[in-house]
Amino acid sequence: MTDVVPPVTTGVLPAVDSQTKKTYLNPYWSNKENRHLIVTIRFPNGKESMSSIQDKDGTNPDMKAVLEEFSEEEIDENTRKGIQQRDENVKKQVERKESHMLRVKQESLFAAKLEAFEIDTIKKSSNTKIKRLIRKSKSIMEVQAYCSILLMQEIENEENEK
């Protein structure tokens, strides 16, 4: 069995020093009062990870490094932009969700109108007034109601002609 030999400290700084340096990107406050930062750290191998740095006692080396590179104003500005972006994203998500729900509702209503005009008596009717009301209807119930009225009138007309 071979003993594990600890590495010898030569006193010469390793040349990899610059390669081990982390890069800090886009730091912003999660909670400024509590000195809580969120920052993306790029490692020498190119990988990036988002980190949360809390530094209540002022000893965290990452916090120190960030504050050496970025002024407080820059971090405040990043925070402002981040909040704005987040708000915009939330707004977009809400709009898309609302739009999706509306699409389902509007599709059903349109399908009902199409079905109404597939009824031969309605399609061929010269009662433009009610046909317009069917096309304008805002709900399936309205489509059905106007269809019923139109069909009744057409039946009556047919009987009167006999």
Place this chain on the structure above:
Amino acid sequence: MKKTKSKGFVIVATKKKGFYRSAINLAESVKDFWPEADITLFTHEDWIEQEDRNLFDKIITKGIPNHIRAKLWALNKTPYDITCYLDADMHCEHEDIKDVFDLLPDHLDVVFTKNRPYNSALTTLSETEEMTCHCGFFVYRKNPEIMSLMGAWYTEYLEQQKPEYDMLHYPESAKKWDTFTMWRLLTYGEQKIKWGYIEPPDARWNFVNGYLESELQGTEVVLFHHTIPKDKQE
């Protein structure tokens, strides 16, 4: 005496029969609100039902390509001085349709409604470039510049579909959209086009399925624009 300009609608239904059925429904809906409306249909001869002929003042079938974007081929063949192009999957729901040609002011040659990013598959092309014209509904004037633009729209779209077409820094997903072709022509094309957007509430003229009601600003939908489900297209 000044000759009155002819005004009419152009609808194109090709490739799939469902578009023809939808075009008929659209024409019927326009006629229900405006019986005097002039409508020209571009379609395939063998699809035409005899009873549908009365809806149109012209049906053009000669030379029409069996292509999903045959609309681009048809646009510069409009018989009207001022044309309102309507996608076949639209539906008229209001008598204000008779005011549609007033949307084109004298100082412009073509007007569009705006795309709504929350309801569009793709609008952003880059950080600074956005496709904002909705190409399913527009009103245009027949003049050499616009006829040239419409002709280029078809030929450029065909170019865009070629595998070797250089999309530059634009998303590959834009390739299939004729909206992208029109955007390029309006932004970088050689034609000097006087174009613009229809004033809000523009959405009432092309109310695409999924639009928020607030887009109407208290007005009513004139043209509803839906999407024909795949199973209903054949």
